Amino acid sequence: MIYIFLYSLLSAVYIISCGLCLFKNDDDKIKNLLLSGIFGSIILSFIALFLNFFTPLDKTVNTLIFLLILSYGIFNSVKKKILTQMIFISILVGVLSALILAFDNVNRPDASLYHLPYTKIINENKIIFGISNLHFRFGHTSILQYLNSIFYNEIFKDKGILIPAANIFSLIVIYFYNEIKINNLKNRIYTLYLFFTLSYIFYSYNRYSEFGNDTLAHLFFLLISSYFIKEFLYKRTKLDIISNILILSIFTIMLKPTLILVAAIPLYCYYFYIKKEYLFNIKNIFIIIFLILYFIKNIITSGCVLYPVEITCFEQLPWFSKDEIFAISPKIQSLDNEAWTKGWPDYRGAEVTQDNYVRKLFWLKTWLLGHGFLIFKKLSIFIIFIYIIYLIIKKFDKKNKISKKTYKIEHIKIRRKVKFLLFISFLGTLIWFFRFPVFRYGSSYVILFVIFSSVLLITKNYQSNKKDINLLKFFNNSLLIIFLFFLTKHTTRIYTNFDMDYFDAPWPKIYSQVKDSKNGPILADSKFLNEKLAYYINISPNEGCGYNPSPCTSLKPSKIIFFEKNNYKFYTLEK
Numbered sequence: 111m112i113y114i115f116l117y118s119l120l121s122a123v124y125i126i127s128c129g130l131c132l133f134k135n136d137d138d139k140i141k142n143l144l145l146s147g148i149f150g151s152i153i154l155s156f157i158a159l160f161l162n163f164f165t166p167l168d169k170t171v172n173t174l175i176f177l178l179i180l181s182y183g184i185f186n187s188v189k190k191k192i193l194t195q196m197i198f199i200s201i202l203v204g205v206l207s208a209l210i211l212a213f214d215n216v217n218r219p220d221a222s223l224y225h226l227p228y229t230k231i232i233n234e235n236k237i238i239f240g241i242s243n244l245h246f247r248f249g250h251t252s253i254l255q256y257l258n259s260i261f262y263n264e265i266f267k268d269k270g271i272l273i274p275a276a277n278i279f280s281l282i283v284i285y286f287y288n289e290i291k292i293n294n295l296k297n298r299i300y301t302l303y304l305f306f307t308l309s310y311i312f313y314s315y316n317r318y319s320e321f322g323n324d325t326l327a328h329l330f331f332l333l334i335s336s337y338f339i340k341e342f343l344y345k346r347t348k349l350d351i352i353s354n355i356l357i358l359s360i361f362t363i364m365l366k367p368t369l370i371l372v373a374a375i376p377l378y379c380y381y382f383y384i385k386k387e388y389l390f391n392i393k394n395i396f397i398i399i400f401l402i403l404y405f406i407k408n409i410i411t412s413g414c415v416l417y418p419v420e421i422t423c424f425e426q427l428p429w430f431s432k433d434e435i436f437a438i439s440p441k442i443q444s445l446d447n448e449a450w451t452k453g454w455p456d457y458r459g460a461e462v463t464q465d466n467y468v469r470k471l472f473w474l475k476t477w478l479l480g481h482g483f484l485i486f487k488k489l490s491i492f493i494i495f496i497y498i499i500y501l502i503i504k505k506f507d508k509k510n511k512i513s514k515k516t517y518k519i520e521h522i523k524i525r526r527k528v529k530f531l532l533f534i535s536f537l538g539t540l541i542w543f544f545r546f547p548v549f550r551y552g553s554s555y556v557i558l559f560v561i562f563s564s565v566l567l568i569t570k571n572y573q574s575n576k577k578d579i580n581l582l583k584f585f586n587n588s589l590l591i592i593f594l595f596f597l598t599k600h601t602t603r604i605y606t607n608f609d610m611d612y613f614d615a616p617w618p619k620i621y622s623q624v625k626d627s628k629n630g631p632i633l634a635d636s637k638f639l640n641e642k643l644a645y646y647i648n649i650s651p652n653e654g655c656g657y658n659p660s661p662c663t664s665l666k667p668s669k670i671i672f673f674e675k676n677n678y679k680f681y682t683l684e685k
Contacts, residue, residue, distance in 0.1 A: 119204030127183015206280035217322035222654025240429025240681035249412035252323035253364035327366030328554035353393035
């Protein structure tokens with residue numbers, strides 16, 4: 111387990127080093143280092159995506175990048191006199207990351223089906239044209255797979271691909287706590303938002319096995335909301351702030367396109383604080399290039415700008431077809447995905463097609479009795495928690511005789527920002543409910559709607575003042591108790607599983623679980639298809655390839671033509 115901590119610590123230094131160039135050395139060194147780590151992960155994702163157009167991200171390439179960035183970071187941190195703080199934060203990140211990684215698992219079944227196989231493809235191949243024809247899920251991979259792939263180097267080896275998500279989770283958790291400490295109840299609305307958000311993260315976003323491609327995107331949405339409220343609280347409309355919000359928003363969409371409404375936040379900023387220099391600067395140019403490369407990657411791998419949105423697809427490309435005889439057909443995959451999110455596997459009524467099942471609200475009863483009930487239970491616990499906090503705050507205010515007429519101009523302005531965020535989250539919740547009501551697809555919409563509604567109601571008639579010192583202590587003590595529950599949960603899991611003996615224990619399993627020995631993973635019934643077209647794993651489609659040799663698919667492909675041209679691989683269709 112010590113290796114998980116050491117690797118996590120070193121990787122934290124790595125991503126913080128990568129983002130140091132974006133933040134000046136001002137008084138708030140801890141905050142800037144945390145943001146450096148968060149933005150450093152975005153820069154590394156860009157580097158990985160860009161390089162994969164020309165080369166596989168193998169150990170040699172990734173090790174060279176690692177050493178260059180690490181050298182820059184150490185030199186720069188010594189120059190800025192922030193090395194001690196960077197090591198301190200990296201230790202915290204290392205501890206939290208090790209806590210959630212040890213003896214946990216990857217997200218099943220999605221990780222084995224396409225997260226890990228696609229990461230392996232990136233590590234062993236430069237970009238492949240039409241790779242989605244081997245498995246349609248390769249068409250909607252996340253930018254997270256590129257970030258994971260660049261951590262595969264001579265130091266971390268294959269364990270590196272597991273670390274970035276844990277590091278980002280840890281950085282965001284520490285960032286939220288640091289913000290509570292800095293804000294010190296100067297603004298009750300902002301403090302309540304931070305408190306409820308961090309509480310929910312510890313309550314629901316805490317298991318590595320549930321991260322997948324979804325949780326990090328939701329964490330980024332929560333972070334953007336915090337950043338938006340805080341940085342515009344006192345009219346601090348600096349160019350860097352708006353550009354940072356834009357970068358975070360675009361990256362969130364690359365993580366999870368269903369969170370596309372997050373783009374409304376930077377649009378709001380540009381509408382109200384528009385200046386020519388805000389549009390054309392190096393950060394904005396960077397994220398625009400990043401977005402263009404991301405779209406080009408999508409077209410090359412799937413034939414669509416955003417697969418499986420049919421309107422964004424190009425029928426004339428030889429590796430794409432809308433024809434429903436092909437598994438890559440966006441109509442088939444869109445309908446199947448929508449039906450699945452609305453409880454199609456749980457439906458036990460009269461025979462009906464998927465198309466009719468998703469129409470109107472035919473699916474609602476099945477969904478309510480299944481996944482909807484689970485969501486209700488999860489939300490009910492959180493809403494009860496918020497209500498208890500509200501009663502305690504009310505008691506503090508009554509005791510301190512806080513006037514209900516205590517208004518501040520900042521209070522009015524921040525409420526406007528929160529109402530805007532409330533509208534975005536409400537709209538997102540509606541779209542989520544009617545189109546893809548699986549909680550992991552849109553949980554941040556729902557949670558933000560609950561949090562912002564609660565915050566606006568709790569702070570409706572008054573704002574904080576100097577008498578809130580006891581309330582601040584209450585928040586800190588409450589977070590300590592919540593963190594202890596979080597700590598107990600993970601230490602119990604580690605203790606319970608400590609004697610488990612499997613390949614690469616205590617790291618999460620990244621290889622196919624069909625055959626797994628102490629000496630290493632073994633491909634089960636694997637064979638090449640059509641003169642090394644790909645590895646085909648003759649197993650249950652729900653099992654997946656894991657991080658086994660690539661290209662690998664658990665779905666036997668058909669009507670595919672494979673060839674190489676100019677050292678690029680092509681998987682085209684027999685149209």
